[in-house]
Amino acid sequence: MPIAHADYIAGMAKGLAVLESFDTQRQRLNATLAAERAGLTRAAARRHLLTLAHLGYLETDGSWFWLAPKVLRFSGSYLASARLPRAIQPTLNRLAGLTGYSFSAVVLDGDQVVIVARSGSALLAYGLHLGARLPAHATSTGRVLLAAKSRSDFDAWMRGRELPRLTAHTTCDAKAFRALIAAVRQQDFCAAGEEHELGVHALAVPLRDMEGRTVAALNVVSTAQGLDPGALQKQMLPLLLEAAREARALL
Incomplete structure (x- = not known):
């Protein structure tokens, strides 16, 4: 949300930028690396x-x-108090118990998606833990959430943006990606195969509240040991759509 200049605490913003500099690629930082990542001087x-x-x-x-x-105090407080994770968790557990696959609820945060609720499963792809952040452009959930944006907001999200290649299957061309999002918007679901991680296929649908606003995405993941993409869509899409309809009153 917009904030008046007088209300902006630059020191807090810089401290949070340093904290956010740590991720799975850089788990340990010295002052030089933190400065580069946070856009600060080394001394700061x-x-x-x-x-x-x-x-x-x-x-x-x-x-x-x-x-x-x-x-973890921050994430723990969010998960304990936020409505979405608490509301959708029983649905995720039920779907996992019914199928044996892993289901997640995911929200968009800038150019990434964040897993805010998930079921447990033996068929769980690497890195899909609670709180995991994944690139929006290469994931089924990210594409569903981008498709939910207005066309002007999506254009603003795309403006000047590079789409990094994560695997040989990642859609990186801006024109092709726009066409892909348009298709997701029309069909109201997204299937993504090996674009974020080799051997991983995913299927996602939007989670909407009673006013029709997309508040999250619901997805199922299959690894190389599970269903192939065609079978995943045939067997799981009806379950996802029905679960999203049932969850609407809770969101």
Whole structure:
């Protein structure tokens, strides 16, 4: 949301930028790397790292820093208080129990999607844990959520954006990607095969509230040991659509 300049706390924004610099690609950072990732000077990044370590959000050996368990307070509070994860969890559990596959509820956050609720399953692809962040352009859920945007908002999201290639199957061409989103918007579901991770196929549908607003995406994932893409869509799409209809009153 917009904020008045006088209300903006630059120091807090910089500290959060340093905290967000840690991810699965860079689990440990020194001051130089944190500065590059957060867009700060090395001296400023070092002060923020030391402060975060002092507060218990980071651990350090004196030169390198990494996330401490205390950062889970934020996600734990969200998952305990947010309506969406609590409302959709029984549906995810029921679907998983019925099929043996892994189901997730996912929201859009900038150029990534975030898993906010998921079922357990033996057929779970690597990295699809609760809280995982995945590139929106290469995932079935991301495409469903992008298709839910107005055309002007989607154009703004696409403006000047590169679509990184993650596998040989990733759609990276902007024109082709726009056509793909248009198709998702028309058919109201998305199937994605091996675009984010080789051997992983996924199918997603929008989760809408009673006013018709798309608040999340519901998806199912199949690995190389599970259903092929055609069978996944044939067997799982009716279940996903029915689950989304049933969940509407809860959202």
